[in-house]
Amino acid sequence: MSGLRDRGNLLPAAKLALLVVGTLPFVPLQMLAVRRGWALSRRLPLVWHRVAARLLGVRITVRGAPAAERPLLICANHVSWLDIVVLAALMPVSFVAKSEVGTWPVFGTLARLQRSVFVDRQRRSATASQARDIAGRLGAGDAIVLFAEGTSSDGTLVLPFRSALVGAAHAALEAGDHPEVLVQPVAIAYTRIHGLPAGLAGRLEVSWTGEVDLVPHLLFVLRQASIDVSVLFGTPVVFGRGGDRKAVTLAAERAVRRMLAGEIAGHDISAETSDGASGPILKAAETG
Template identity: 30%
Template sequence: MSPALPRRTPLPTRIARLGRVVTHALRALVIVAGRFRNLAYAERAVVNQRWSRGLLKIFGVEVKVRGTAPGVFPANTLLVANHVSWLDIFALNSVTVSRFVAKREILSWPIAGWLVKNAGTLFIDRSKRRDASRVNEQLARALENGGCMAVFPEATTSDGTVLLPFKASLFESAILSRGMVQPVALRYLDANGEPTTAPAYAGDTSLWTCIANILAEPSMTVELSFGTPLPATAFDSRFALSEAAREQIGAALTRSSDLPGTAERTPEDLRAEAR
């Protein structure tokens, strides 16, 4: 017997959620325009994590962690993940806060472009092959200075049902900084615990359509599966390092959710374990 289809969120609930999202976004504008830039990295991480968790809660998205998360702002760490949705950033930041590398087009987004720029995001122009060298230098410096940076090496989004080939260019920054690469796989599940494409921001899907699809879901779960950290010094090229990270993410995405030894933990569980 096939599982029942999850019900859709009533229209009044969607409107109420959207209003809360707008209020939450305005709160971010106030924070970033004010004291945020003067805070130390550790203080920024706390603010970023709280805001990300608040946004996910409004959308009814619960975070489940598999494996061992590397901490809130792990030093000299390049976080690499598959890319499904703009929600990926906030899901990752709810557990492991980092600065992201994003496509330059995001700068033109109203409000969001200004926010992510002033939150420390680095931007890459994918239409210019040489731009990767510039970004790699900035990434390497940030990592050497104790930063945690995050990239989506597929260089685009998918609907979450496939793992696209990785572009190895930005893995060079981890080699230059002699840093650590932390693979993490993202998977979205609906209220029935089945994989869902509702949050996917891929293909011809517009940002508004993507938001509407998320608002229509009564609840979702995003699984973050953290793999084994990869020391960049153990690899002779960025291509080998990229492939090793992709293999871990691919294995996590295909692993059955009921396998033993893959117990789910929430961010609250992680905080309790750290105490």
């Protein structure tokens, strides 16, 4: 019995050690790929996140599919730092991250290697230039993930989406290279821990809000045998040149809220999700 207990105590350390060992060769290769602009810089993080998800015991269920067309801005709810591992394990993406993330030890480096776009949400004067940076990446064909709540939530409710950075989609249109941008709502729902329904208490434990320190939360995740998460890709909204960013943002927020609530309640939400092939069917409201 004591032997089993000892192995259980070592398990989080073993997971962390394997993750570190697997990351070491990735870092210099990804640095070189990013510096040289190789296509590998988009694919390599996908492999790393899939390995990380497996080591962390994160089991991902996908409902719907990401849109195949580009430019693509993904608007998702935000529950935990685990969201990054989950989404990046599904497809090549880059993230919009707050500027302070770039200063964090280890995680800041990983964010830069993920080719994240850093924004300063406290400086409203910088919003336009930041939107142009995101627009440039969208125009280059990158799928960009925006956690549109602007902060993390408890995994049960969706906070109001902020429209300012959704304006990046409009800036991409103004660049003149694309007649429209797709804005796809995505819901992330943590559903089970150790194979048992997470419930409100379990989702609160998985969530990483501003009051929770990163290291203890990382240790909590490492201690879990498995964490199940559903990723629901909603029907994309077509954001055309006459589109209203506030209307687009609200449509994405409502779609994410419906998908999250339906998944948590165990309802059939197939009508809300996209097959990724039939194309978007929602048009953004036009400005008057």
